[in-house]
Amino acid sequence: MKIAYVSTFDAHLVQSWSGLGYYIAKAIEQSGIEVEYVGPLKEKNSLYYKAKQFFYRELFKKRHIRQAEPAILRENARQISKQIKELNPDIVFAVWTYPIAYLECEQPIVFTADATFPLMHDYYDDYSNLSDTTIKNTRKMEQLALNRSSAIIYCSEWAANSAVKDYGINPDKVHVVPYGANIDYAPNEQQIETFIQNRSKSEICKLLFLGVDWERKGGTIAYNTMLELNKRGIATVLTVCGCIPPKEFTHSQVSVIPFLDKTKTTDREHLNKLLQDSHFLLLPTRKEAYGLVFCEACAYGLPSITTDTGGVSEIIHDGINGYTLPLELGAKEYADKISDLWTNQDQYKALAHSAHNEYQKRLNWNSAGKSIKSILENLLLK
Numbered sequence: 001m002k003i004a005y006v007s008t009f010d011a012h013l014v015q016s017w018s019g020l021g022y023y024i025a026k027a028i029e030q031s032g033i034e035v036e037y038v039g040p041l042k043e044k045n046s047l048y049y050k051a052k053q054f055f056y057r058e059l060f061k062k063r064h065i066r067q068a069e070p071a072i073l074r075e076n077a078r079q080i081s082k083q084i085k086e087l088n089p090d091i092v093f094a095v096w097t098y099p100i101a102y103l104e105c106e107q108p109i110v111f112t113a114d115a116t117f118p119l120m121h122d123y124y125d126d127y128s129n130l131s132d133t134t135i136k137n138t139r140k141m142e143q144l145a146l147n148r149s150s151a152i153i154y155c156s157e158w159a160a161n162s163a164v165k166d167y168g169i170n171p172d173k174v175h176v177v178p179y180g181a182n183i184d185y186a187p188n189e190q191q192i193e194t195f196i197q198n199r200s201k202s203e204i205c206k207l208l209f210l211g212v213d214w215e216r217k218g219g220t221i222a223y224n225t226m227l228e229l230n231k232r233g234i235a236t237v238l239t240v241c242g243c244i245p246p247k248e249f250t251h252s253q254v255s256v257i258p259f260l261d262k263t264k265t266t267d268r269e270h271l272n273k274l275l276q277d278s279h280f281l282l283l284p285t286r287k288e289a290y291g292l293v294f295c296e297a298c299a300y301g302l303p304s305i306t307t308d309t310g311g312v313s314e315i316i317h318d319g320i321n322g323y324t325l326p327l328e329l330g331a332k333e334y335a336d337k338i339s340d341l342w343t344n345q346d347q348y349k350a351l352a353h354s355a356h357n358e359y360q361k362r363l364n365w366n367s368a369g370k371s372i373k374s375i376l377e378n379l380l381l382k
Contacts, residue, residue: 001376003028004089004107006080006099007039008067014263018292019182021095024112027180027369028093033376038083041099044075056131063130067098068137077102091376097145108150108379112372114179114311115154115289116162117142123287123310125216143167151379153372155179155290156311175375178314180365181295182262187276189356192301195276196352200345205229205236205338208278208302210293211285212242218284218307223249224331225282225338232335234342238282241274275300279348280338286327288312294322298359301352305337315363321355 005011005028011021029035043049049066056064066072076099084092084105094100094111103109117138120127130138146152146167152174154160160176163169187195199206207226211217222238223245229236230253241257257274260267275281281297281304288310295315297304304322306312316322323337341348361367 001091001380002034002036002087002089003091003093003376004038004080004084004087005035005093005095007037007095008041008076008098009095010040011037011095014182017095019262020114020179020292023180023182023365024095024368024372027365028372029369030366031369031373033373036087036089038080038087039099041076041079043072045071056133060131061129063126063128063134065130065134065138068134068141070102070137070140073098073101073141076100077104081105090380093376094145097142100148101141101144103148109148110151110153110376110379111145111149112153112155112177113159114156115159116166118166119159119162119310120289124289149173150382151175151375153177153375156314158311158314159289175371176314177368177371177375178362179290179292179295180363180368181299181359182292183296183299186299186359186364187301187356191276192353192356196301196349199277199279199352200349202279203235205234205280205342206278207236207238207280207282207338208274209238209240209282210242210274210297211283214240214243214245216285216287217243218286219243219245219249221284221331221334222282223251223254225284225334226251226253228331228335229338229342232339234339239274239278241271272300275302278302279342280305281322282306282334282338284325284334285309285312291315295359295363297322298355298363301356303341303348303351303355305334317358319351321351321358 005025007021009016011025014022053064053066056062092107092109096113122128146169160174163174164171209222226236226238237253239255244258260271262268281302283306285307290311294304298321304316308324316324
C-alpha cells in the first residue's frame with residue numbers, strides 16, 4: 001500500500017505541530033506502508049492575506065485565521081491534486097483538514113486531527129475572539145473535509161464525538177487512535193524498576209511541571225500545590241521546565257529550566273533525567289486537546305496528576321497511570337491526591353508500573369501505526 005501523506009507544513013521537521021506530523025508519518029512507515037510526502041504547500045498571495053489578518057486585528061480587534069480562507073484552501077487542493085496524479089497513491093492521508101477541504105481525487109481521503117473547530121472555539125486563546133468570517137470559513141472547511149473523507153482518525157473520544165454531534169458525521173467512519181509519546185528511545189522494564197526504586201528512596205517529593213504556557217497549563221495551581229505539601233510537612237520541590245513563571249512565583253523550592261530542545265542530545269538527556277527522577281508530572285492544565293507530555297511521562301513510569309479537560313482523559317485513566325481532577329478544584333485537592341500517594345509507597349509504585357504498562361500497551365507510536373494501518377487496509381477492502 002502507498003499513501004500520499006499530505007500536510008501544509010514540512011512533516012520531515014520534528015518541530016512542526018509538536019512533532020506530530022513527523023511521528024505520525026514515521027509510525028505509518030514503520031507499519032509497512034509506503035509513504036510519499038506531499039508538503040509543505042506554498043501559500044499564494046500570502047501578503048494579501050497577512051494584511052487582511054492585520055486589518056482584522058488592528059481595526060476590529062479580532063483574530064482572523066487566514067489559512068481557512070476558501071481561496072487558500074482551493075490553492076491547497078490544486079497543489080495536492082497535481083502531485084497526487086504523479087504519485088498515484090492508494091490513499092490520500094492528510095494531517096488536519098486544511099489541505100483537503102476542496103480536494104477532489106479518485107483515491108479515498110483520510111485525515112487525522114486532535115480536535116474539531118467547535119471544541120477549540122473559545123477554548124484555546126488562539127481560537128477565541130475570532131472574526132465572524134473566520135468562524136464561517138473554518139466551520140465550512142471542516143464540514144467539507146469531513147464529508148469528503150472516507151475515514152477520520154482522532155486521538156480522543158472527545159474529538160471523535162464532536163465530529164458526530166457537531167457535524168452530523170456517520171460514526172462508522174470516525175475512529176479513535178491515541179497518539180504516542182514523541183520519543184525515539186523508551187526505557188525498558190528493568191530501567192523503569194530502577195527509576196521507581198530510586199524515587200522511593202528519596203525523602204523529597206519531586207514535582208515536574210512540563211509546559212510552555214504557565215497560565216494555560218495551570219502553573220499557579222502547581223506552585224500552590226508545592227506550597228501546600230510543604231505546609232503539611234512533606235518536603236517538596238517543583239521543577240518548571242518549558243517556560244518562565246512570573247516573578248511572584250520565585251521560591252527557593254522552585255527551579256526553572258526555561259527551554260529544552262529535544263533535537264539536541266544534551267537537552268534530550270536532561271529531559272529524560274527529569275522524567276526518570278521526578279515522582280509526579282503535575283500539570284493542572286486548564287485547556288488541553290490531548291497532551292503528548294502525558295504519554296512521555298508514562299514511557300518513564302511517571303504518574304500524572306492533571307485535569308479532566310479536553311482530551312486528557314483519553315490518556316490518563318484514574319488509578320491506572322495517574323489521576324484527572326475536576327477543573328474547578330485547586331491546590332488543596334491536588335495536594336490531597338499527591339499526599340495520599342506519597343504516604344502509601346506501595347500504591348505509588350503500583351501506579352508508576354501501571355503507567356509504564358499503559359505506554360507499552362497503547363501510548364506508543366508502534367501501536368498507533370498498527371491501528372492506522374488496520375483502518376487503511378479495511379478502507380481499501382470496501
